[in-house]
Amino acid sequence: MKKLMMATTQYGLTDIRAEEEFWDGIGLKVREAAERGASMIVFPEYMTAHLLSLEPSMLHDEACHYLDQLTEEYTRFFGELSAEWNIVIQAGTHICKVDDGEYANMAFLFFPDGRVETQSKVHLTPEEQIRWPLVAGDDLNVFETEWGKMAILTCYDIEFPELARAAALRGAELILCPSYTDSVYGYHRVRHCCQARSIENQLFVVLSGLVGSLSEDRPQVDTGYCQAGVFTPCDLPFAPDGILQIGEVNEDMTVLVEIDFHRLRENRERGSVAPFYDRRPDLYEHEHRKTLL
Template sequence: MMKKLIVATVQYGLADIASEEQFWTGIADKVRDAAEQGAELIVFPEYMTAHLLSLEPPMLHDEACAYLDHRTETYTRFFADLSRETNIAILAGTHICRAEGGEQGDYVNRAFLFFPDGRTEAQSKVHLTPEEQIRWPLVPGESLNVFETPWGKMAILTCYDIEFPELARAAALRGVETILCPSYTDSSYGYHRVRYCCQARAVENQLFIVLSGLVGALSEDRPQVDTGFSQAGAFAPCDLPFEPDGIIQAGETNRDMTVLAELDFHLLRENRAQGAVAPFYDRRPEFYENEHRKSGH
């Protein structure tokens, strides 16, 4: 396993675009720029391809899902080719596509991670927000994909997923040392919920979290995506040998930019072995199970 990972995480700017070509070209430019700066992995945000909806008149959510799903082949081919060309792994945000084996009209909010060797890993969002449950024709993911990378095991927890400690703990117990969190939050409230939960999960499980997000706004509202609030970053446990606040690197709030950070897995193992506290190892599962039985849940 490689001891260090240079990761680029994107504060992706929502802005008016004139064509689909402009959308894809803008993404390719960000990937090439990150690769030139030495990044080995780039993380784009949740709902990134929904930017394409700005090229069309406003749609209902089911119409928007069908519109985006029709671009799935283009999306996967584009990112597979770009990853191979630039020799960088690309978490291509999330993309709305048809649920495999689901009912007609069922869609998932799915993150795809493309590797230069042609491998692809995917993760459907497990916890749907109230809006996604009510307004979107989305169905939740039913399994957690823990996958091997040159930098150890990783998992993808999309936005709201990071607000559920059980999911990150399940990933950590399966050996995950880095959680990738593509997000879309349209307010300071939503952003800070996700951000603070990212940092809490890093402390609880003594691992790295990489957060990306949408920023900026479209000139015309779209019911699905129109404005974003984010400060992307990479986070570690708030303990030695890391910084007291657990921030490895963070961007400038709401600016269209890419944040580069170094994840040093030697330091992570040092933290797990010699940190002031060891919340990942000092868990008391039998105690929690007993309390769960008492609660009846």
């Protein structure tokens, strides 16, 4: 199995003066990551909401309409960028219309050959349900790559162990977690759940997020807190704290690290513990049935 040079971003919310400045800034991050040898880069949840700073403050339904109008440009831009630099791009998430005409918070993964994988956020926060409002995804997409199977669990999704376990049972060995957390509380919920999901399922988890703040408040996205990183099981042959690589808190930066799937197989075969294999589903199902009585 191949090693994967992974780049994950702490994307800075800064004041921009034109839409071109937004796209050019992303293009620069992708180019720099590719030139440093990265084969994949992960951007944060709600990254395109940065463009709302160019417009007068909007209500959430107006913001959904505005962002959806950018979907064609978004997909064209990242598709061309992926091909140009021969790098897989997890382009954060983008608000767009789905088949029923409602809006979803959707993650996109662009491959250099033109392939695109998508994943709608499955678990919506109270704000996403009430203020936006958005519709939740009903399917988990576990997709094949040249490095193995992967899945995307967006921010709040990582806080539900059942979803990550479903991905692992379907063969995923890496979970991408684009996130947007605007407080220290929110960040640590997502961060610690990323590490818990990695330990429980003996797989890699990659976290990205928004950082910084805008000079003018926007009700959708105006400040972010994150320390992006790549996490592993807290067991041999990995570091005791389960951190493969991590960024500096709230700095606009890209974290670059090599992911070695052979080491993951070693952990699964010869680790001190094997929580992915030692689970007892019959007992859990029995206990679940007892709660329904």
